[in-house]
Amino acid sequence: MKEIGLYVHIPFCIKKCKYCDFISYRQNNSMIDSYVTALTKELSMHKNTLRDYKIKTVFIGGGTPSILDINKLDIIINQIHKNFDINSRAEVTIECNPGTLTKEKLKFYKNIGINRLSIGLQSFNNEILKFIGRIHSKEDFIDNYNKARNAGFENINIDLIYGLPNQDMKDWEGTLKEVIKLKPEHVSAYSLKIEEGTVLYRLLDEKKLNLPSDEEDRDMYHFAIDLLNENRIRQYEISNFSKNGYECMHNLIYWNNEEYLGVGVSAHSYLNQKRFSNTNDINEYINFINRGELPIQMEEYKNKEDEITETIFLTLRLNKGLDLMKFHDRFQVSILDIYGDKIRKLIDLGLLTIKGNHIRLTSYGMDVSNQVFVEFL
Ligand code: SF4
Known part of the structure; x- marks a missing residue:
């Protein structure tokens, strides 16, 4: 399961x-x-x-x-x-x-x-x-x-x-x-x-x-x-x-960009490669439910490229960083084959580091993490 x-x-x-x-x-x-x-x-x-x-x-x-x-x-x-x-x-x-x-x-x-x-x-x-x-x-x-x-x-x-x-x-x-x-x-x-x-x-x-x-x-x-x-x-x-x-x-x-279901007003979900969120208005939320309808206000399908990008900038938030093997197992492709140039540039700028099987933000990279994430968008 x-x-x-x-x-x-x-x-x-x-x-x-x-x-x-x-x-x-x-x-x-x-x-x-x-x-x-x-x-x-x-x-x-x-x-x-x-x-x-x-x-x-x-x-x-x-x-x-x-x-x-x-x-x-x-x-x-x-x-x-x-x-x-x-x-x-x-x-x-x-x-x-x-x-x-x-x-x-x-x-x-x-x-x-x-x-x-x-x-x-x-x-x-x-x-x-x-x-x-x-x-x-x-x-x-x-x-x-x-x-x-x-x-x-x-x-x-x-x-x-x-x-x-x-x-x-x-x-x-x-x-x-x-x-x-x-x-x-x-x-x-x-x-x-x-x-x-x-x-x-x-x-x-x-x-x-x-x-x-x-x-x-x-x-x-x-x-x-x-x-x-x-x-x-x-x-x-x-x-x-x-x-x-x-x-x-x-x-x-x-x-880790894994699946979750959110319930309640304004709650967000990520399931079966789809991100969706409930209405932000509590009265609308209650009315939807009373009519027997899910109160979904936004839904967005994520293709493999989206999923890869999101996984990169979400896992880079973690100190242990992005696990190269796990990434390969999940997407059947090496991150270095897709983003090798960008990663090398960010390493040269002192924002990323590769150690063992992981790519990580440096301490300076953590300070300006949004600048790093933008590179992968
Ligand atoms: S008003 Fe906002 S910040 Fe304050 S307790 Fe409620 S949710 Fe938290």
Whole structure:
């Protein structure tokens, strides 16, 4: 049986963060009821889609899935088990916001097979948290993190953002050191991107935002790599770090350009050489499902050339890079026969390196990874 990842989108948050451009709506009980009903229907509509697959990862992301009541999450998880074949060793993750986890919820998560938590901390500085519109303080985070450990969770990711307004290197160092003390299995650290339509975008436009320079942002990135590596939370992807054996299996599906099914508003899928995504509008999503139709807004077939290109720039995100033999087995062609000239040019520029059976980004290549990926488009 082929293996696949399942992504379930829960698009509700207590309040919108000032940098957020994800599809998320303010928590509203009647909307949550209609959404969960639609979501369970969409899951059953895909029963046949996945009949030849075994699910190896489930990722319940958002939004803030941890604001869901226990009974709603129970309905969703039961529906997943009713319709699909889940590997008994599957990685099952739920994204959580500090301040939303209780002892009862965590116990329930354990009972229904959730074995990985991804908690959005972003910063250990309460003033910065407030400024960027997070709903929690560092104390809320510590409280929820300890509750999760006490409930028996042994695989926890902490999400961080650097390059935040009013942040300097000393502050970032403080955040990293506090995080390291907690001994998480996994850390994600992304540079802040200010997207159009967000409150921070408006503040930037009005020149009311004090942001670190690009140089400081890069320094923060390299500082994080060094400090986390020294503490055995090793970088394995441009923005992701883990203890040995705790790499995120679900995200590795994306980076290895493997198949996944996404359900829920705005969810993306990649299946049978087709990328498709659901509508971004929650009302439209619910209406589609109520009419018995899949809420697909975009679909795109990928031919072999597309698949090759995408596999190159996705696998190059990983520290171990692109495996030349695996690439040959998958596409029956050597990457050096197709892109030999480009690869040699990128090696000469100090952006790529070949070692053993792998092509990898250099440290400098990671800094300017988009520049490298463009070469393969
Ligand atoms: S919690 Fe996450 S999804 Fe929700 S508003 Fe904040 S950044 Fe966006």
